[in-house]
Amino acid sequence: RYFHLFQLDSASAYFLEALQLRPDNQDIIGTLAAIENARRIQAEQEEQLREAEVERRQTLASFLTEAEGLLGKRSYSAAEDLVELVLDTDPTNVSANLLKQRIQEARTEDIAVSLRAGHGAAAKQDYIPAVEAFNRVLELDPTNVEATNARQDVLAAMDLTQKIQLGIELFDKGRFDEAGARFRAILQVKANEPTAMDYLQRIEQAQTRTVTLEELQKDDEMWDLYVEGLRYYRNKEYAKAIEVWDKVLKKYPNNPSTLDNIQQARLRLGAQDKQ
DSSP states (O other): OTTTTTOHHHHHHHHHHHHHHOTTOHHHHHHHHHHHHHHHHHHHHHHHHHHHHHHHHHHHHHHHHHHHHHHHTTOHHHHHHHHHHHHHHOTTOHHHHHHHHHHHHHHHHHHHHHHHHHHHHHHTTOHHHHHHHHHHHHHHOTTOHHHHHHHHHHHHHOOHHHHHHHHHHHHHTTOHHHHHHHHHHHHHHSTTOHHHHHHHHHHHHHTTSOOOHHHHTTSHHHHHHHHHHHHHHHTTOHHHHHHHHHHHHHHOTTOHHHHHHHHHHHHHHHHHHHO
């Protein structure tokens, strides 16, 4: 009865007593062997569960560490995405909840500071810093009406030379998508403008170089794929994670984080296949 209930210690004790009474009984001997085998399997499963828990905690800790780094670089959305990956698995995680609160507070403060800076620069007719400040607000809060209207007013007041200079400054800061949009808009007003054409070519060349994680998160579509890959990785669906990250590499072939993630996923996938 204990054996069928999988209460192996109690079952073993009674069968050992029975074996003392009937030392040659093959049914008793066979059942004791089955109990020992079940114990071995149970121990292996418990060890696998312990290893899986350790791996899970390490993965979540790595997400939080990466999120801390992104917060330090003021990449709030990217940091928050990684924190949400942790909270999906462990909603009561104290470190993750505290970090999420810090991210929200930092974003709110950054928006307020950038709005003040933008309005101050616009009042001095210092248009390029004003646009940069309002762009920062819209990067953090795309629906911010105050920043949208203020930026439109500033852009309308700028001349062509200033708009070219704005595109150059965006390029120098590595914000290639925004810079490209500015230069293409200039070409719509003045076709074959040489500076705009030159910088559009530079942007195309620059996008083949090594792309940082902070730059990757500015591309909404690719960042969503990157996070989807992390979600698969967290759930031990390594083949799916690799498939998703390969899509990221098609656009950003030199992103170190994606390349490293794929290498780690392949190692873990190989370990799974051997089990």
